[in-house]
Amino acid sequence: MKISSKRWSAGAAVAGIALAVAGGALAQGRPLSVVSWGGAYQDAQKEVYFKPFMEKSGIKMVDESWDGGIGVLRAKMQSGANNWDVVQVESEELALGCEEGLFEKIDWAKLGGRDKYLKNAVSDCGVGSIVYNFVLGYDGDKIKETPKSWADFWDVKKYPGKRALRKGPKTNLEIALIADGVPPADVYKLLSTPAGVDRAFNKLSQLKPNLIWWEKGSQPPQMLASGEVAMVSAYNGRIAAANKTDKKNFKMVWNGSLYTVDSWVIMKGSPNKVQAEQFLAFVSEPQNQKNLPPRIPYGVTHNAATALVDKAVLPDLPTNPANLNASLYINDKFWLENLDKLNQRFNAWLAK
Amino acid sequence: MQGQESAESGGRALAGRGAQKPAAPDRSLAQQLAAAERAKKWRAFLLTAPLLLFLLLTFLGPIGALLTRSVVDTEFASALPTVSREIRRWEGHMLPDEATFAALIHDVRVAREAGTLAPAATRLNYDISGFRSLLFATGRGLPDPLQGSARDALIEIDTRWGEVETWGAISRASGPVTSLFVLAALDLKRTADGGIVGAPANEKIFVQVLARTFGIATAVTILCLLLGYPLAYVLASLPARTANMLLVLVLLPFWTSLLVRTSAWIVLLQHEGVINSALLQSGTIDVPFELLYRRAAVYAAMTHVLLPFMVLPLYAAMRAIPAAHVRAALSLGATPLTAFWRVYAPQTLPAVGAGVLMVFIQALGYYITPALVGGPDDQMLSYFIAFYASKTINWGMAAALSLALLAATVALYWVYDRLVGIDRIRMA
Numbered sequence: 001m002k003i004s005s006k007r008w009s010a011g012a013a014v015a016g017i018a019l020a021v022a023g024g025a026l027a028q029g030r031p032l033s034v035v036s037w038g039g040a041y042q043d044a045q046k047e048v049y050f051k052p053f054m055e056k057s058g059i060k061m062v063d064e065s066w067d068g069g070i071g072v073l074r075a076k077m078q079s080g081a082n083n084w085d086v087v088q089v090e091s092e093e094l095a096l097g098c099e100e101g102l103f104e105k106i107d108w109a110k111l112g113g114r115d116k117y118l119k120n121a122v123s124d125c126g127v128g129s130i131v132y133n134f135v136l137g138y139d140g141d142k143i144k145e146t147p148k149s150w151a152d153f154w155d156v157k158k159y160p161g162k163r164a165l166r167k168g169p170k171t172n173l174e175i176a177l178i179a180d181g182v183p184p185a186d187v188y189k190l191l192s193t194p195a196g197v198d199r200a201f202n203k204l205s206q207l208k209p210n211l212i213w214w215e216k217g218s219q220p221p222q223m224l225a226s227g228e229v230a231m232v233s234a235y236n237g238r239i240a241a242a243n244k245t246d247k248k249n250f251k252m253v254w255n256g257s258l259y260t261v262d263s264w265v266i267m268k269g270s271p272n273k274v275q276a277e278q279f280l281a282f283v284s285e286p287q288n289q290k291n292l293p294p295r296i297p298y299g300v301t302h303n304a305a306t307a308l309v310d311k312a313v314l315p316d317l318p319t320n321p322a323n324l325n326a327s328l329y330i331n332d333k334f335w336l337e338n339l340d341k342l343n344q345r346f347n348a349w350l351a352k
Numbered sequence: 353m354q355g356q357e358s359a360e361s362g363g364r365a366l367a368g369r370g371a372q373k374p375a376a377p378d379r380s381l382a383q384q385l386a387a388a389e390r391a392k393k394w395r396a397f398l399l400t401a402p403l404l405l406f407l408l409l410t411f412l413g414p415i416g417a418l419l420t421r422s423v424v425d426t427e428f429a430s431a432l433p434t435v436s437r438e439i440r441r442w443e444g445h446m447l448p449d450e451a452t453f454a455a456l457i458h459d460v461r462v463a464r465e466a467g468t469l470a471p472a473a474t475r476l477n478y479d480i481s482g483f484r485s486l487l488f489a490t491g492r493g494l495p496d497p498l499q500g501s502a503r504d505a506l507i508e509i510d511t512r513w514g515e516v517e518t519w520g521a522i523s524r525a526s527g528p529v530t531s532l533f534v535l536a537a538l539d540l541k542r543t544a545d546g547g548i549v550g551a552p553a554n555e556k557i558f559v560q561v562l563a564r565t566f567g568i569a570t571a572v573t574i575l576c577l578l579l580g581y582p583l584a585y586v587l588a589s590l591p592a593r594t595a596n597m598l599l600v601l602v603l604l605p606f607w608t609s610l611l612v613r614t615s616a617w618i619v620l621l622q623h624e625g626v627i628n629s630a631l632l633q634s635g636t637i638d639v640p641f642e643l644l645y646r647r648a649a650v651y652a653a654m655t656h657v658l659l660p661f662m663v664l665p666l667y668a669a670m671r672a673i674p675a676a677h678v679r680a681a682l683s684l685g686a687t688p689l690t691a692f693w694r695v696y697a698p699q700t701l702p703a704v705g706a707g708v709l710m711v712f713i714q715a716l717g718y719y720i721t722p723a724l725v726g727g728p729d730d731q732m733l734s735y736f737i738a739f740y741a742s743k744t745i746n747w748g749m750a751a752a753l754s755l756a757l758l759a760a761t762v763a764l765y766w767v768y769d770r771l772v773g774i775d776r777i778r779m780a
Contacts, residue, residue, distance in 0.1 A: 096470070336485070338482070350729070
């Protein structure tokens with residue numbers, strides 16, 4: 001989840017060169033560096049993870065933030081002066097970087113074993129850090145009869161008004177198929193066939209006269225607030241934030257929502273690998289994870305953690321079993337393969 | 353200008369005569385003259401040199417570099433050089449020979465070690481969906497050491513290595529140049545045996561968008577002319593003081609940022625904007641109009657932004673036309689319409705040409721205004737150039753679309769030159 005827009009990479013590169021010039025001795029002695037998305041999210045992480053970790057382990061660590069992008073990680077490794085140890089990445093960067101050998105393999109035995117975590121939070125190179133969803137959002141003050149699924153998103157008779165979806169094929173083709181009655185478990189199997197892609201586009205075409213498009217995660221709550229649209233697809237965190245800070249009564253439909261997982265990775269060849277593994281073990285503890293959701297509404301990845309979370313935040317938590325079981329994991333393997341062609345087709349469809 | 357030319361030719365003639373005559377003082381005079389001429393030319397050149405250099409570095413250089421990216425294709429060949437060489441011998445009808453398969457295995461192994469497989473995989477995925485993971489899965493699945501046939505080993509890892517289309521994509525990506533991006537910008541693609549076919553119907557987009565781009569630019573140019581001509585005429589016929597004051601009204605938006613002017617249109621046109629609120633409150637309508645995200649909004653905003661480029665050359669030309677001309681025509685018995693059409697209008701034609709060309713060519717490259725006030729089916733070609741350059745980081749495609757736009761513009765300029773004549777245009 002990219003929230004901040006601070007740019008540390010340039011400074012980090014300079015620091016990297018300085019380290020390289022100063023020689024290996026200095027590099028060996030540098031503190032553990034942990035890189036996350038910045039903003040309100042990283043502030044919460046500082047309180048819940050970073051400070052307690054330093055106190056408990058006595059390990060010196062510094063935290064930085066970045067905006068994501070596999071190119072940044074590639075450049076760090078190719079420069080030979082990588083000064084990041086633990087980085088939070090999105091699922092796409094995790095898949096790409098693991099394939100390209102940018103990350104260390106995770107020793108799951110040190111984290112209690114793969115089966116202790118959500119299935120989609122476990123991979124060869126990364127440990128899931130947070131879970132968040134694309135949900136159907138609407139204004140509870142304006143729509144009284146509760147929509148139940150994406151099928152209601154398509155029902156412009158019962159729920160008049162425009163709809164807003166994220167511009168691009170990713171998430172929308174899944175949503176279209178689910179709205180068309182495809183069971184979530186079969187969505188990607190169907191999308192891998194030309195007939196399935198046609199079906200998704202046909203379904204989107206039905207709604208096209210009523211659709212407008214958003215590009216930034218901050219837009220859907222604004223569109224709901226201005227009354228421009230009746231329903232949106234949106235990040236659950238943005239809807240929750242609008243309710244909290246702007247005192248809105250926006251509601252979310254978790255049924256048929258799409259979720260994704262951000263992960264912690266250890267950069268290949270990190271001189272602080274031992275400390276990094278200790279850090280991952282610490283942030284994966286259910287007792288530590290349970291403190292994150294009350295501060296920011298993202299799900300946590302250890303199977304035992306959600307049960308410990310404050311009951312007040314549970315209804316709007318992505319890893320609440322009721323929500324999690326009703327949602328579909330966004331398949332990044334599928335999108336890495338097919339995004340080029342589907343982007344082209346989506347643009348052509350949109351321009352018609 | 354003419355005076356200068358004759359002085360120059362005079363100088364040359366003198367120098368020529370001086371060269372024929374052997375007399376010493378005369379010759380040195382000719383030499384001195386020639387030297388003075390040379391120095392003058394050098395000074396002129398040195399004075400313009402910074403500008404030339406600036407243009408070269410900031411304009412011609414980058415444009416050239418960008419446009420070459422539409423055909424240069426070295427990402428695959430630099431990561432997998434051996435197979436790129438071997439595939440040149442391939443004819444494209446059957447599977448390539450054993451040596452090519454072996455070269456691929458060798459290259460993938462080396463590239464995997466060096467960490468250079470990713471750009472090659474990205475490049476292949478542009479051509480065939482799924483090629484990215486095919487290359488990485490192949491890298492992981494390679495038998496070590498290779499026993500028996502390289503062809504069998506690869507087909508065992510993935511049956512796609514046994515398909516001609518797969519090798520067609522490798523052949524097309526083997527560089528050093530490619531037609532993939534330029535063809536894609538024209539909704540075309542190549543087959544394994546080198547033929548050119550149309551893209552699938554549901555992926556065709558750019559020819560239509562190019563036509564739309566020219567359509568919008570034409571409509572905006574016509575609107576600017578229809579609004580700008582009478583406006584410039586009125587301004588030109590007013591006393592200078594009043595005209596100058598009114599001209600500020602034309603210039604003020606001209607000096608305002610394009611983004612501000614476009615945003616102002618959003619404020620006016622949006623669902624709960626100024627126009628809709630006024631109509632709702634006055635009771636004219638019950639439901640707000642959808643004014644924004646439509647073609648009409650694009651026309652209105654672009655015409656507003658580009659109008660000064662039409663008015664200013666027209667105004668300058670009309671100011672220079674003596675009022676006596678029309679009066680003379682009237683006194684010789686012409687009707688007002690005839691006097692205007694046969695005496696006045698022809699004198700404004702060069703300025704009309706200038707205004708039309710400036711508005712039209714600027715309109716062709718518009719991006720921000722249609723992106724902000726237009727709907728998805730109002731986007732012009734520049735939108736897609738930006739999409740590929742900044743969203744998907746596909747420079748080949750961005751460059752190919754730029755090339756298409758530039759080529760179409762130059763072609764149109766040429767047609768314009770043949771029909772109207774560029775030398776007849778007067779900027780002011």
